[in-house]
Amino acid sequence: MITSVKNEKIKGLKKLHQRKYRKQMNAFLVEGEHLIEEALTSDWEVKELIVSEEVAVPDMAKHLPVTEVTKQVFKELSFTASPQGMMAVVEIKKEEAVNGEVVVLLDAVQDPGNAGTIIRTADAAGADGIILGSGCVDLYNDKVIRATQGSIFHLPIIHADLEEKLLRLKEADYRVWATALEKAENYKDLPIPQKTALIFGNEGAGVKESLLEKADERVTIPILGKAESLNVSIAAGVLLYYLKN
Incomplete structure (x- = not known):
């Protein structure tokens, strides 16, 4: 001992x-x-x-x-x-390929609770993998791991340059949806693509402009009350269940 x-x-x-x-x-x-x-x-x-x-x-x-x-x-x-x-x-496991019907991309999501909850939600909703871009909280931060409730062990999660990855995903016939508050369409008004790459951005700044420019659609979740915006992990839950169910 x-x-x-x-x-x-x-x-x-x-x-x-x-x-x-x-x-x-x-x-x-x-x-x-x-x-x-x-x-x-x-x-x-x-x-x-x-x-x-x-x-x-x-x-x-x-x-x-x-x-x-x-x-x-x-x-x-x-x-x-x-x-x-x-x-x-x-x-730490060797990173696997991420593919499938729905892939989640995180752009500089810095709060460990948000990152972990998005991973858990993606797992629950049946997403096929997660790609972490630069500026994201460390995947192996204890608060991230606890927030995943074990989902870190259930689906492929990789680190990559999101701009490069988006080009490859588009070449593989993914439709890229980027979450945004402005110049965006209500997600319910859009048909569900066969394959979707779904980008969520930084808690304060949102998805960076260079990624928004590469998106096929800018999507938004309507705010029905007086809140300024939705927490990024809640937004992930809404859109992932829309796409997978």
Whole structure:
């Protein structure tokens, strides 16, 4: 059992709280039994388990290497105020091709709750993959992972230059829909394309102009009350369910 926060292994695990070290080590931390179960039942590789002294290793994880630590040490590693006492190191998977009927593109979505909720919603609505452009929050940020509720392990998510990717998607006969507040059509007035690339933009600035110019349609969700706009993750839910159902 590891009893000191100054232990070299603990220092190494703590580094995984930072984006640059996650990239260097090609790994990230997942905390809590539910998310660990989602990782274990996916095709992602779970490398090891870290458990607090009072927590039993679940049966499905007993094949993994286990590091046991004191409550104090686990609290040092935890991302939450009330730790569940279990986390796993997961290897970052090689990116897969994204294709299918509906592909989601995120342009500089920076809030981890929004990014994670869009991933979860895309999974629930049956989208076929997600492409993260520059300026987006790190996919392996703990708040993003928790907001996905495990959906990070369910569908392909890649990083790419959105302008280049849009050209390729259009060559593959996707219709590009970009969300916008101005010069946009009500989404309900548009026929559902056979294949759609759906762009959501930054919480404050929206989709950048260079991407809007490449879109086949600028779409908007009507605001019926006095709100200025919809949260980007709510907008994603409305449009994804329209396209997939």
